[in-house]
Amino acid sequence: MLFLLAGVLGFVTIAGLGFVFAGGDGGSTKTVKRAQLIAGGDRQAVAARAKANANTPDVRRKQILKTLKEQDQQKKKASLTIAARLRAAGLGDNTRMFWIVSGGIGLAVGLVLLVLRQMPLIALGAAFAAGVGLPRWVVGMLAKARTKKFTEAFSDAIDIIVRGIKSGLPVHDCLKIIGKECPEPLAGEFRMLTENVGMGMSMEQALERMYERMPTSELRFFTIVLSIQAKTGGNLAEALGNLSVVLRARKLMAEKIKALSAEAVASAVIIGSLPPAVVALITITAPTYMAPMFTDPRGHLMLLAGGFWMSTGIFVMRKMINFKF
Template sequence: MLMTILIAFLGFVIIASLGFAFTGGGGGSAALTKRTQTIGLGSNTRTKQRQKAQAKTPEERRRQITEQLKEADKRERKARLTLRARMLHAGVSPDITKFWLYSGILGAVAFVIPLLALGHMPFLLRLLIACGAAFAACYGLPRWVLGMMAARRIKKFTEEFPNAMDIITRGIKSGLPVNDGLKLVAKECSAPLGPEFQRLVENVGVGMSLDGALEKMSEHIPAPELRFFTIVIAIQAKTGGNLSEALGNLSAVLRARKMMREKIKALSSEAIASASIIGVLPPGVGIMISVVRPEYIAPMFTDTRGQLMLLGGATWMFMGIMMMRKMINFKF
């Protein structure tokens, strides 16, 4: 009985296999027909989309271009926030491993010091302070230093950049090609302008186009002035024209921007002074009281409630300083 069932099952499998083999061609042709129809529909869809794009009004095309520019600017800002980009902006070799190693050592030292120095405080409070100090020293302090170095370097670059435009303009008017003008800037100007233009000249010398070399230079110096120079060079390369006149106008615009920057700084100096006084006043008064009457302010450091009040006050003070900095930090 068992052998009969097994033979019947094997026979069913063989017959089903033969039937699938003989009828598979029809299924394949049906699939091929369906695939062909899908491709035809896809081509028709693309044709309709192309016709729809051509039928757009100038306002719609302008809106689409604006959205594309916004997306490109957003991607560029996101790329600037990377650690490697910040190190390039600061003029530091982008060694990420070494950076995180030094940051970890600094964070470990900042974690141990409060645990040992604040032995009179409760352990939980010491642990919280140590964790906060370690986080600030490991994550915040190195990035803050990189930001300061990058801002100082970009500021120095933008201050000397109009002079570089004047050198290139005079060289072009005297009959020199653009590359010789770039070499003059690399030779005559100080850091960071000279080394960056020297790198630009070397990239052009190895076969890179001037537009591509300027884009690569923008990775090291993300300044709007350099972006203006790149746009002027790109437009002149495509449309032609008097390059010396265009660079002369660019130099005038950059100097006007610098004057506007100084004017804004002068007009906002009163707000900056007021914010500085408000930020320094509470800790200054606390230090004066601790010098004149130390027994009066001692419970703030020895009692747990006073320590919690100091911690809360420092937190709110930090938030207030950041808010005032946001209010007086004008972008132009």
């Protein structure tokens, strides 16, 4: 009996030692796994909270503003190209002909100055300015004038669409009426729009083509309204009516800003034109007094420095009086 009891106690002792040394890791392993599950749950909770924070209205608003800013920068870069300026001016997009004409103007100006026995350096500078700067300036002025005419009549065009939709006409027929009744360049752009739609192009694609030819904020708003209405539906007449009110308010604000900044613009024009006007008057009234300024190398340096600082001042004044709205 004693021997049996000793055997049972020895078995229990050996089993206990074996459990301690061999099976003790199981508890620690379970503990580690439990900790990992808890940590993983914490990470999932953190990720869920981060995702929820990313869907807040403020974050979405910042993301939308960032996207719109990037798109605006891309469109601004695209609108600065020669082809975009030619399209906005209504001259097509034949950039090769533009560069040929620019080169011809620069060459003609340079040859005229050389025939008049001017310095080669002066002739080269004048030829570069006439060949590169003058055509760009003319195209820019034409594009600006054409865009202004388009913007001034655009609100009336939207009102025509609103009245046509309320009377039961489809949008395509309203666009045709604008192409017939409105003044240029608005009528020509809408005629091209209806022609593109009639040839099988979607309304959104035709409006994007129209925006490439006439990159204005008003046309972009119109494109967005029509695109959203085509995808989600809704009262198009009401949406376009609200857009017309907004565009007229923008136009009123632009005129108000122009009136308030008229004094600053006049001051900038007077200050910028005063030094060249004084030099021209002194040259006409006393040519011998101003002759060293144009013949002596030191006078050339003085004219170069004066032109540089005048250009810098004009650029700064333009930034001060150029208001965006």
